[in-house]
Amino acid sequence: MRPRTPRTTWLAAAVAGATAVAATALAGTPVAARPVVAAPVAAAVAAPNIALANVKAHLSQFQSIATANGGNRAHGRPGYLASVNYVKAQLDAVGYTTTVQSFTYNGATGYNLIADWPGGDPNAVVMTGAHLDSVTAGPGINDNGSGSAAILEVALTVARTGFAPDRHLRFGWWGAEELGLRGSQYYVNNLPAAERTRIKQYLNFDMVGSPNAGYFVYDGDNSDGVGAGPGPAGSAQIEQTIQAYFTSIGVPTRGTDFDGRSDYGPFISVGIPAGGTFTGAEGIKSSAQASLWGGTAGQAFDPCYHRSCDTTTNINDTALDRNADAIAYTVWTLAQVATPPPGTTVYSDTFETATGWTTNPAGTDTATAGQWERGDPEATSSSGIATQLGTTVSGSYDLVTGRLAGSSAGDYDLDGGVSTIQSPAITLPSTGTLTLSFAWYLAHLNNSSSADYLRVRVVGTGTVTALNVAGAATNRAASWQSASVNISTLRGQTVRIVIDAADASTASLVEAAVDDVRIVQS
Incomplete structure (x- = not known):
């Protein structure tokens, strides 16, 4: 996750853009006054459990890559390209169509990896993404090896289960997020207008295993009534779907703003609905949050944020496991059109x-x-x-x-x-x-x-x-x-x-x- 930027700077570029492109943006009401919203239609094929051991095996690979390449996986460094090659090889082996998209920033070549699962309606794409780069200071295992590994294992599970969704599935791993969302911005900027309209929803997962974890869901309808405002119309459905999963396992969630710190930014700026989860970065967990979720009040959600100690020991297994399953539930649910009654x-x-x-x-x-x-x-x-x-x-x-x-x-x-x-x-x-x-x-x-x-x-x-x-x-x-x-x-x-x-x-x-x-x- 990129460092904080002044909110007013991002709002001028992104929220104004979203308003111009998608004036149907949903805003909600204070939580106490929100109307009851029907739960998402149950998926025709239930989402599988995502094996935590498999997600952690990917994190171990990212750690080994960083260790062998100067201690990081940053933009323009050999550890980043090695990370791209690792993820690509996993996806190629199970039948994905992969594309490596290169771009230049700060005089160095960066890479996005895009993977498409065959089948599904090409005019209705559900895309899931995470940034793959780290900062130069460390290996970036929680930020954002955790999101990258979780969506990789979800993508591999799609293949293992033979999932045949109604909508087309696409996954993306972004470069140079830590330098200002450069990879995802390049991807969105270079999408023809017709291709943008085909992406119906974008799911973003950045830092999903923070050691002092919170359970935050991007506030698609601005139901908390504060902050950066809602995402484009359709973002609320993503939020509600994710919340439905956490409710099913008895874990309370709280909204987090679209404040421009991660790769949903370029998507919502062109009117593509977005959502996702986040377990916290350098922010300090309050006493109320510790009472809600456990952990340590007065301590950062991730004390190793952007530091050399962001290694495989900097992961909360419970949070990582829950979020990986939430990703799968959301992908399976949104990718399936409600089946009409038989007859x-x-x-x-x-x-x-x-x-x-x-x-x-x-x-x-x-x-x-x-x-x-x-x-x-x-x-x-x-x-x-x-x-x-x-x-x-x-x-x-x-x-x-x-x-x-x-x-x-x-x-x-x-x-x-x-x-x-x-x-x-x-x-x-x-x-x-x-x-x-x-x-x-x-x-x-x-x-x-x-x-x-x-x-x-x-x-x-x-x-x-x-x-x-x-x-x-x-x-x-x-x-x-x-x-x-x-x-x-x-x-x-x-x-x-x-x-x-x-x-x-x-x-x-x-x-x-x-x-x-x-x-x-x-």
Whole structure:
């Protein structure tokens, strides 16, 4: 991890860039007021346990390389190139396509190593990275042999298990991070615009075995309400996925800012969602943190940060093991698209073409602006809080309340009352289990109340309410979630899906969207 730089310097370059490229950045609310967010969809193939012994074997190799090359693995030094060659040989042996990308900084040649796992959607890349260089003062085993070794072992486990994800997997090991993120910046700068859009999420792991460890997760939605602000839209999903893993093993986490000290910086500056974990550098562990995680209060998370003592003895095995497993869980989860329920598709609409949905079908709507429409949505935000997403679950179109952005967030939001949109008639089969699934979000500011809502019903002779979410006097950022409900009580009927959204509070800002509606028979 690079040394601290003045926050204002980095914000001008990175956060402003992220705002220009991805105005849909998610910001959250104070922790106490955060809405409940649906847990990530369980991976179709569960993530395997990552063997700690294997990760530590890679660290031993990095230590041996440093010892044989002047005590470090720094940019422009022989120990760094030897480290690249070691990682490359491991990946080549199991079937990765590897590329060594060279660049020049401070008169010396640096190298990035990129490894692609065959298969997966090339237009939907999940990339995982770590910097491979050390400072000149030491071998850099925690900073950042730990992250490099952990993602290497995750990549090798992908191959050993024959994992065949829906999305394309890419791994990167960066050079010259310690000199100002030079390798990752070079990589991002030289990506064609089309290639940048294919990287849907970037996961960064820098210092994941600190001896006096904390358990920090990059604050993708700025839910702590302080610091450098959120990452681009999609960063919150990464944060929530990582948190879900640590929650499953009973380890509390805390947010850490995107403060520009590691290789996520170049990615978020061009609007690529990012996230990851961090166990602490030269910062001092507080008494509260020691009570939360154990360890020694009043001591640095890593007392050997950027020193010659950052060797294989400078590793907390428990923290390294937990983080390696968290990396695998996150990669496996994000790389797999939720599998639709098995069975016969009765009805499906991704809204990429017009299929006959009708607005205000009963002629009773009261909304005066921002009514439901099928459209290509434009991103909106207010005070850093994403109120409408410019991205859909699939394709370019969804059902959305007022698809345009306007000059301010409130220009096209739902106003004045209720807006309704209704599907064409759907004839349901008379046998089997019938399941309705769809993606949705409801976003509002803290001027909302429980009078505002998003509701989805299936209406025939009877009615099944599939979703009924009320507003509240809190900030709720737009974030795609999934819903699934059994509608078998309507078998044999001709039904319509009816979606209502209401802005019934005074002067509240409300936005809603629905995508990928599907009914299956099983």
